[in-house]
Amino acid sequence: MSRRLRTLAAVLAGTLLLAGCATGNDAVDQSDTFNFVSPGGQTEIFYPVSERKPLPSLSGDSLTQPGTTIGLDTYPNNVIVLNIWGSWCGPCRGEAPQLVQLQNQTQAAGVRVLGIDVRDERSAAQDFVHDYQVNYPSIFDPAGRSLLALRNYPRNVVPSTIILDRQHRVAAVYLETVLAGQLLPKLQQLASEHS
Numbered sequence: 001m002s003r004r005l006r007t008l009a010a011v012l013a014g015t016l017l018l019a020g021c022a023t024g025n026d027a028v029d030q031s032d033t034f035n036f037v038s039p040g041g042q043t044e045i046f047y048p049v050s051e052r053k054p055l056p057s058l059s060g061d062s063l064t065q066p067g068t069t070i071g072l073d074t075y076p077n078n079v080i081v082l083n084i085w086g087s088w089c090g091p092c093r094g095e096a097p098q099l100v101q102l103q104n105q106t107q108a109a110g111v112r113v114l115g116i117d118v119r120d121e122r123s124a125a126q127d128f129v130h131d132y133q134v135n136y137p138s139i140f141d142p143a144g145r146s147l148l149a150l151r152n153y154p155r156n157v158v159p160s161t162i163i164l165d166r167q168h169r170v171a172a173v174y175l176e177t178v179l180a181g182q183l184l185p186k187l188q189q190l191a192s193e194h195s
Contacts, residue, residue: 052169060139087128
């Protein structure tokens with residue numbers, strides 16, 4: 001009986017020690033870059049200005065112009081719609097025309113769509129771009145290397161979309177297929193923010 005009590009006391013002491021070391025701030029990443037935290041089942045996550053964190057430099061090989069590097073730095077002071085897609089992804093087929101529409105509607109306001117093509121063959125992805133008349137560039141990232149900049153981001157969720165403000169801080173995340181009308185109000189708000 002005393003052995004059980006000692007074991008229980010040791011477990012309880014360890015638990016209290018861990019609880020005593022934790023503060024309310026431990027759950028918040030204090031770094032200067034974006035660190036995705038699971039939203040508890042939410043598929044649309046919005047970050048107020050005070051909570052926005054920038055992505056580290058994110059770039060890769062152009063899908064349509066092999067050997068050319070494109071990325072966030074290609075579009076300084078622009079709101080970015082960063083869309084993760086693949087030609088093999090059924091929902092991406094419905095989403096692509098929506099993103100083309102967004103590109104057309106918002107480009108003059110300083111909004112750019114940038115795709116990241118994942119787990120794909122270049123020829124299949126290029127056919128997709130041609131067939132759906134995609135008018136925005138994409139990073140060709142079959143191995144998902146450029147996505148490593150998105151710490152703790154669920155890279156298996158395809159399609160998904162990350163909206164960056166003009167300072168390339170994460171303003172919203174959509175872990176679902178998006179529609180132009182769904183994103184337009186947020187993009188207009190971000191485009192009107194002063195840099």
